[in-house]
Amino acid sequence: MSEETKQKLKGYDTTIVYNYKEHPNVISGRCDNCNNAQFESSVHNFIFLRKCRNCGMTKSI
Numbered sequence: 001m002s003e004e005t006k007q008k009l010k011g012y013d014t015t016i017v018y019n020y021k022e023h024p025n026v027i028s029g030r031c032d033n034c035n036n037a038q039f040e041s042s043v044h045n046f047i048f049l050r051k052c053r054n055c056g057m058t059k060s061i
């Protein structure tokens with residue numbers, strides 16, 4: 001991750017999984033942390049996870 005990218009982050013912790021109900025998208029379809037619109041989706045234990053491809057912020061949906 002570049003220094004420029006780090007400075008744009010909103011300070012979300014990318015080592016934990018945020019719950020979508022507690023943290024709805026600030027802008028629909030965009031990462032709350034870096035405003036990126038590309039995500040990796042995966043399913044763990046029947047929980048749908050959406051991970052930002054740029055900063056790594058993860059939400060359970």
Ligand SMILES: [Zn+2]
Nearest residue numbers: 031034052055
């Ligand atoms: Zn992001």
